Amino acid sequence: MATTHVRQSLSFSTRFALLTPAMALLLGLTSCSGGDKASDLTAPRNQLIKEDRSATGGDDQLSGGVNAYLWRGALDTLSFMPISTADAVGGFILTDWYTPPATHGERFKITAYILDKRLRSDALRVSVFRQVYDAGQWTDVPPAANTSSDITSKILARARQLRADNGNNDN
Structure with missing residues (x-):
């Protein structure tokens, strides 16, 4: 003991x-x-709490350094898909998997990056991911070669339309 x-x-x-x-x-x-x-150290660091993004919807630039027209154009163009993550400060949009109504056993996911403050074609990068359901599991397959460029073109066209609707104002 x-x-x-x-x-x-x-x-x-x-x-x-x-x-x-x-x-x-x-x-x-x-x-x-x-x-x-x-x-x-314990204070929250979420920038979205501090600023209402909808109040700056007509501005050319969001405070995070991305073009507001590209941002809005990307959101509008990808609105048919479920949005998983969208960060206006970082300038990226990530969708969740989407299965088109006309097809079964095939799904898509899109990531859009806005890389610049200017409304330019090289300020936008779009990645498309495709999977097919085969033998009881989802398998990665490449999308059609023009899918990414088609979506990029639609986003750019929508962004240009938004700028034109705002009187071609870049400021």
Whole structure:
């Protein structure tokens, strides 16, 4: 019985000895950081909370550095597909898998990247992913060669139409 008590005591003191330097380091780091910065660490960093994107819908540029016409044109063009993720600040749209009503056993996913503040064709990159259902599982297959360029053209046409509707205003 005395042996068990000694083992527990040693085990506790060993654990305490290991935790003490770690706690000292942690306390030292927090005391150096200052009171305001420590509370900033827990503050949310979501930029969408701070700014209402719909209020700047007519602007040429969103504050994140992407062209607003391309952004809106991409959202409008891809609206027939379920949107999985859309980030106006980062300038990308990721759709979820979509199966066209006329086809069964085939689905598509699209990723659109807006790369510039200017309304230009090279400011947009579209990737199309296609899968077919075969032998009980989805298999990746390449889409038709012109699919990505066709979608890119439709997004650009919609963006140009939006700019024209705004009086060709780029500012």
